[in-house]
Amino acid sequence: MFEYIKGRFEEEGLDYVVLECQDIGYRISVSANTMAELPRIGEKVKVFIHPAYREDDITLYGFATAEEREIFRTVIGVSGIGPKVAMGLLSQFTRNELIRHILGEDAKAIAKAPGIGLKTANRIILELKDKYKGYAVAEEATGGAVEQLRLADNIFNEAVNGLMGLGYSYIEASALVEQIMAPGMSLEDILKQALVSANPLG
Numbered sequence: 001m002f003e004y005i006k007g008r009f010e011e012e013g014l015d016y017v018v019l020e021c022q023d024i025g026y027r028i029s030v031s032a033n034t035m036a037e038l039p040r041i042g043e044k045v046k047v048f049i050h051p052a053y054r055e056d057d058i059t060l061y062g063f064a065t066a067e068e069r070e071i072f073r074t075v076i077g078v079s080g081i082g083p084k085v086a087m088g089l090l091s092q093f094t095r096n097e098l099i100r101h102i103l104g105e106d107a108k109a110i111a112k113a114p115g116i117g118l119k120t121a122n123r124i125i126l127e128l129k130d131k132y133k134g135y136a137v138a139e140e141a142t143g144g145a146v147e148q149l150r151l152a153d154n155i156f157n158e159a160v161n162g163l164m165g166l167g168y169s170y171i172e173a174s175a176l177v178e179q180i181m182a183p184g185m186s187l188e189d190i191l192k193q194a195l196v197s198a199n200p201l202g
Contacts, residue, residue, distance in 0.1 A: 002049035002060065009038060009045045015087070017062065019047060028062035029083075032091035037064035052083045061087065071095045078127045080120060088114040099132050156181060159190045166195075 005028070007021030017038065019026050028047060030038075039045055047062035048069045061083055063069040068090060075086040089098060092113035101109045102125050110121035156177055163173035173194075180193045 002051050004046055004048045005060075005062070006046040007044065009041050009043055012038075012041065015091075017047075019045065026060060028060045029087060030062045031068070031087050033094055034062060034064040034068065034090075050083075059083065065095075068095050071098060074128065074131065075124065078124050080123065085113075085115040085120075089116065102128050102132055105129065155185075155187050155190065158187050159194070162187070162191050163194055 005019050005021055005026055007019040010020045010025060011018035016027055016029050019028060048066050050061045050069055052059045072086050072090060075081055075089060076083055105125050107118050107121040107125060110116060110124060111118045159177045160173045164170060176194050177190060181190055
């Protein structure tokens with residue numbers, strides 16, 4: 001029924017906000033992490049929504065990101081976990097922190113959230129660890145890729161600075177390094193190749 005609400009941020013409480021959209025004020029329960037992501041009152045904001053229906057009430061739960069809503073929906077699928085307890089978890093931990101605790105089977109950490117005891121924490125781990133087992137691999141791969149890019153960028157800059165120290169302009173040095181540099185090359189290899197390319201008869 002609801003995907004998201006985009007409107008003006010009108011009011012905030014301890015665990016809720018009010019968004020006005022087309023002259024209707026929507027009271028939305030949010031986690032502490034989502035609250036921290038919201039702009040100042042009076043500004044426009046987009047909040048992803050999960051409605052919870054009861055016989056006499058509809059409660060809207062809101063999230064700064066679709067990823068936070070995804071783990072909220074996953075957690076409330078665990079037996080004995082309702083929306084309020086799930087929001088408590090997401091106020092205590094970010095999505096990534098919670099997944100790491102689940103994968104690390106750290107029931108004591110999860111039990112720090114309000115309304116969660118060790119028994120419930122262990123049930124969360126038991127029911128969700130297989131769902132997120134690929135997360136650690138993906139996170140590790142992403143982290144490794146970022147580290148490789150960072151190292152390559154450092155080598156590129158050092159090579160350019162080294163050539164500039166030999167009298168090249170920045171444009172000349174960066175173009176030369178860009179032309180030569182290949183995965184796995186060390187700074188020394190790049191500088192040697194650059195000097196050979198610049199002075200083929202030298």
